[in-house]
Amino acid sequence: xxxxxxxxxxxxxxxxxxxxxxxxxxxxxxxxxxxxxxxxxxxxxxxxxxxxxxxxxxxxxxxxxxxxxxxxxxxxxxxxxxxxxxxxxxxxxxxxxxxxxxxxxxxxxxxxxxxxxxxxxxxxxxxxxxxxxxxxxxxxxxxxxxxxxxxxxxxxxxxxxxxxxxxxxxxxxxxxxxxxxxxxxxxxxxxxxxxxxxxxxxxxxxxxxxxxxxxxxxxxxxxxxxxxxxxxxxxxxxxxxxxxxxxxxxxxxxxxxxxxxxxxxxxxxxxxxxxxxxxxxxxxxxxxxxxxxxxxxxxxxxxxxxxxxxxxxxxxxxxxxxxxxxxxxxxxxxxxxxxxxxxxxxxxxxxxxxxxxxxxxxxxxxxxxxxxxxxxxxxxxxxxxxxxxxxxxxxxxxxxxxxxxxxxxxxxxxxxxxxxxxxxxxxxxxxxxxxxxxxxxxxxxxxxxxxxxxxxxxxxxxxxxxxxxxxxxxxxxxxxxxxxxxxxxxxxxxxxxxxxxxxxxxxxxxxxxxxxxxxxxxxxxxxxxxxxxxxxxxxxxxxxxxxxxxxxxxxxxxxxxxxxxxxxxxxxxxxxxxxxxxxxxxxxxxxxxxxxxxxxxxxxxxxxxxxxxxxxxxx
Amino acid sequence: xxxxxxxxxxxxxxxxxxxxxxxxxxxxxxxxxxxxxxxxxxxxxxxxxxxxxxxxxxxxxxxxxxxxxxxxxxxxxxxxxxxxxxxxxxxxxxxxxxxxxxxxxxxxxxxxxxxxxxxxxxxxxxxxxxxxxxxxxxxxxxxxxxxxxxxxxxxxxxxxxxxxxxxxxxxxxxxxxxxxxxxxxxxxxxxxxxxxxxxxxxxxxxxxxxxxxxxxxxxxxxxxxxxxxxxxxxxxxxxxxxxxxxxxxxxxxxxxxxxxxxxx
Numbered sequence: 001x002x003x004x005x006x007x008x009x010x011x012x013x014x015x016x017x018x019x020x021x022x023x024x025x026x027x028x029x030x031x032x033x034x035x036x037x038x039x040x041x042x043x044x045x046x047x048x049x050x051x052x053x054x055x056x057x058x059x060x061x062x063x064x065x066x067x068x069x070x071x072x073x074x075x076x077x078x079x080x081x082x083x084x085x086x087x088x089x090x091x092x093x094x095x096x097x098x099x100x101x102x103x104x105x106x107x108x109x110x111x112x113x114x115x116x117x118x119x120x121x122x123x124x125x126x127x128x129x130x131x132x133x134x135x136x137x138x139x140x141x142x143x144x145x146x147x148x149x150x151x152x153x154x155x156x157x158x159x160x161x162x163x164x165x166x167x168x169x170x171x172x173x174x175x176x177x178x179x180x181x182x183x184x185x186x187x188x189x190x191x192x193x194x195x196x197x198x199x200x201x202x203x204x205x206x207x208x209x210x211x212x213x214x215x216x217x218x219x220x221x222x223x224x225x226x227x228x229x230x231x232x233x234x235x236x237x238x239x240x241x242x243x244x245x246x247x248x249x250x251x252x253x254x255x256x257x258x259x260x261x262x263x264x265x266x267x268x269x270x271x272x273x274x275x276x277x278x279x280x281x282x283x284x285x286x287x288x289x290x291x292x293x294x295x296x297x298x299x300x301x302x303x304x305x306x307x308x309x310x311x312x313x314x315x316x317x318x319x320x321x322x323x324x325x326x327x328x329x330x331x332x333x334x335x336x337x338x339x340x341x342x343x344x345x346x347x348x349x350x351x352x353x354x355x356x357x358x359x360x361x362x363x364x365x366x367x368x369x370x371x372x373x374x375x376x377x378x379x380x381x382x383x384x385x386x387x388x389x390x391x392x393x394x395x396x397x398x399x400x401x402x403x404x405x406x407x408x409x410x411x412x413x414x415x416x417x418x419x420x421x422x423x424x425x426x427x428x429x430x431x432x433x434x435x436x437x438x439x440x441x442x443x444x445x446x447x448x449x450x451x452x453x454x455x456x457x458x459x460x461x462x463x464x465x466x467x468x469x470x471x472x473x474x475x476x477x478x479x480x481x482x483x484x485x486x487x488x489x490x491x492x493x494x495x496x497x498x499x500x501x502x503x504x505x506x507x508x509x510x511x512x513x514x515x516x517x518x519x520x521x522x523x524x525x526x527x528x529x530x531x532x533x534x535x536x537x538x539x540x541x542x543x544x545x546x547x548x549x550x551x552x553x554x555x556x557x558x559x560x561x562x563x564x565x566x567x568x569x570x571x572x573x574x575x576x577x578x579x580x581x582x583x584x585x586x587x588x589x590x591x592x593x594x595x596x597x598x599x600x601x602x603x604x605x606x607x608x609x610x611x612x613x614x615x616x617x618x619x
Numbered sequence: 620x621x622x623x624x625x626x627x628x629x630x631x632x633x634x635x636x637x638x639x640x641x642x643x644x645x646x647x648x649x650x651x652x653x654x655x656x657x658x659x660x661x662x663x664x665x666x667x668x669x670x671x672x673x674x675x676x677x678x679x680x681x682x683x684x685x686x687x688x689x690x691x692x693x694x695x696x697x698x699x700x701x702x703x704x705x706x707x708x709x710x711x712x713x714x715x716x717x718x719x720x721x722x723x724x725x726x727x728x729x730x731x732x733x734x735x736x737x738x739x740x741x742x743x744x745x746x747x748x749x750x751x752x753x754x755x756x757x758x759x760x761x762x763x764x765x766x767x768x769x770x771x772x773x774x775x776x777x778x779x780x781x782x783x784x785x786x787x788x789x790x791x792x793x794x795x796x797x798x799x800x801x802x803x804x805x806x807x808x809x810x811x812x813x814x815x816x817x818x819x820x821x822x823x824x825x826x827x828x829x830x831x832x833x834x835x836x837x838x839x840x841x842x843x844x845x846x847x848x849x850x851x852x853x854x855x856x857x858x859x860x861x862x863x864x865x866x867x868x869x870x871x872x873x874x875x876x877x878x879x880x881x882x883x
Contacts, residue, residue: 212642220774221774221806222774222775222776222777222802222806222808223776223800223801223802223803223806223807223808224802224805224806225802225805225806225807226805226806230645232642232643232645234642262642264642264644264645265645266645266646266647267647268647268648269647269805269806269807270650270805271650271804271805272650272651272803272805272806272807273647273648273649273650273651274676274807275806275807275808276647276648277647278645278646278647280644280645408775459850459872459874460874471872473850473872473874475850475857475874552773
């Protein structure tokens with residue numbers, strides 16, 4: 001589990017973890033990780049020309065750590081990982097941990113962790129695939145998606161696995177304009193893996209992945225300029241993992257992963273080459289993680305880990321190559337003081353779990369960081385689970401914030417990085433209660449608060465030959481707090497639904513105003529209808545966002561600081577529906593409508609109503 | 620911290636991954652600069668009004684213009700009246716030249732209706748930076764503290780403000796000038812465009828005024844005093860008690876982002 005970094009049952013997890021499983025992903029019709037997360041509670045997705053970004057608990061995307069199979073993903077652009085990059089073909093499930101998790105994962109895990117996990121080979125031949133096509137009225141091309149995943153045992157103890165996907169989506173133009181609202185996207189992915197288990201205690205896995213994504217659009221520039229924009233992203237991943245379980249109470253794993261990410265950004269001015277621009281950014285990340293879990297008894301489980309991370313970024317706007325080496329040690333101890341008294345434990349026993357943990361990061365760039373955490377779980381009754389957690393999080397300054405040099409002579413300003421930046425910090429508190437009074441009814445109530453200190457923001461520095469100089473400093477503060485309520489109901493064998501409501505209140509202390517773009521109220525609903533005899537499944541998902549505040553530049557005449565004109569965004573209501581009909585044991589046909597209400601929004605780009613249909617199969 | 624030495628096997632895998640990144644290198648179309656190659660282009664708009672576009676796209680040199688002769692001028696001549704470099708406009712007067720060019724700024728004036736130069740309100744270029752200048756520009760007649768342009772920080776676009784300038788040239792002739800834009804037909808920045816016409820002189824001789832007293836440091840125009848503080852980038856803390864000069868001498872950053880208003 002992502003919340004403990006060790007294998008454990010979801011129902012026993014001390015840190016509450018949301019899991020989107022394979023079935024839910026398939027039935028949602030998701031084409032990528034972003035669409036799988038679209039109507040999940042307690043998070044917010046925003047869409048822009050960079051892709052789709054996740055906001056957890058009212059905090060910007062740079063405060064959420066995105067993992068792929070437990071290792072951090074490279075390729076943050078504008079501080080965010082584009083979740084459209086991860087095609088649905090390689091996703092088995094997605095785990096979401098809310099709240100600070102730097103005690104286990106280090107930098108960036110202030111708001112939480114999203115872990116996108118692929119399927120393990122299990123010694124059984126298995127495969128699945130899908131082919132679908134769709135249309136978006138008003139666009140000039142089709143929506144096409146093809147995915148395949150398969151695993152096959154090839155020798156005793158040796159399994160191979162492969163997946164591939166191709167995704168094509170047309171551009172969406174702003175109404176009455178030649179400007180792109182949603183970029184055209186073409187993407188393909190390929191993954192191959194081999195898993196070798198010569199003996200029961202040994203498990204070796206090698207995997208290689210490559211994906212490529214091309215985004216294209218037309219942007220407006222100052223003075224009626226038009227730019228044909230192309231973003232070409234590539235990612236290569238190679239991982240080698242070894243796991244050794246010499247005894248039931250001992251589990252040792254070591255994993256190395258190399259990631260390579262390249263983004264080319266070309267801006268081609270129409271009618272001129274004067275403002276053409278091609279930027280080529282390359283990032284490498286090498287990560288070695290070794291973990292030992294020792295569980296001498298039911299009352300104790302100790303996890304020790306060490307991590308070495310080498311990161312390099314070369315980008316044209318950096319004054320020098322960004323390089324960082326980080327050595328980390330972490331430990332956590334799961335203590336169940338009453339477990340020994342209940343060797344023959346029944347579900348009626350009270351349970352208490354206490355998990356203290358700490359992580360020390362020694363980084364060549366930002367120095368040392370100590371991230372403690374404490375999580376408690378108390379089950380006073382079989383149907384009630386109470387959880388409390390405190391964690392300290394941090395975020396290392398990005399290489400752009402450290403080494404950027406960007407001059408805009410046309411309007412006379414320069415932005416310079418600040419190599420003296422330190423890490424941003426947060427303290428996060430969580431309280432939650434899970435209540436399961438009936439087999440088909442689950443409810444969760446959670447309260448949270450995050451306080452961020454030494455946040456990095458832009459400040460005005462001295463003058464330069466290129467005009468006003470802006471730089472970065474660790475001076476900003478912010479906090480978010482809120483409440484989450486979710487209910488799952490299995491009304492009958494054929495009907496189930498999930499409802500959620502999230503209240504998020506955030507404050508930028510430096511500017512004494514609400515956090516921009518954060519939905520104060522967000523509600524989601526998922527209704528699932530399933531007829532086992534007919535083999536028909538229908539899924540209706542929807543979400544409502546209220547209370548988003550943005551700030552424009554119109555406040556200057558009123559004597560306000562730039563960007564202080566408050567804009568209250570209207571409610572955003574989105575939804576989609578999908579119906580799937582089994583055609584025998586292995587094949588199913590499906591059809592659906594995304595953005596059922598044709599919602600559009602001036603503050604986040606949304607695809608218009610989309611109709612699609614297709615076939616899926618598995619064996 | 621000592622750099623981490625990668626084992627050879629890691630390097631080999633890294634090279635394999637780099638070699639695997641095999642997409643083509645993106646290129647842009649070479650469709651010329653699409654803009655006028657002439658430094659200055661002037662069209663006659665009738666009724667004595669002319670419209671001039673200056674190719675001021677170079678940020679390391681000025682393009683000089685002689686209004687009296689309606690021609691481009693050499694940098695070392697004494698006849699030039701205006702000079703352009705990107706968004707910066709300087710005049711041949713004050714700290715920038717010996718041509719005695721002075722300029723009056725008439726906010727909200729009607730260009731077409733203006734027929735006589737005003738009797739007062741003239742200033743000459745000064746290289747001092749007025750603390751009220753949001754862009755930190757020197758106090759040239761066309762720049763700080765109230766520049767000829769409006770800047771939109773949302774899209775970094777400059778647009779001409781609603782201002783008519785009256786300029787007394789090196790030859791003592793008065794001209795009315797209205798800036799119209801900053802971009803050429805395809806949106807390339809650095810092409811200030813303005814219309815201008817000769818104007819009847821004022822009833823009495825005019826001269827440059829002395830500069831208005833500045834507001835105090837950190838005072839937002841029209842608003843209450845901003846809460847400035849000194850950011851110490853070594854320890855990432857703000858000092859809200861110190862002064863700007865002391866901050867600079869201590870190598871700090873004097874900024875309004877210290878949340879000094881919010882601090883107890």
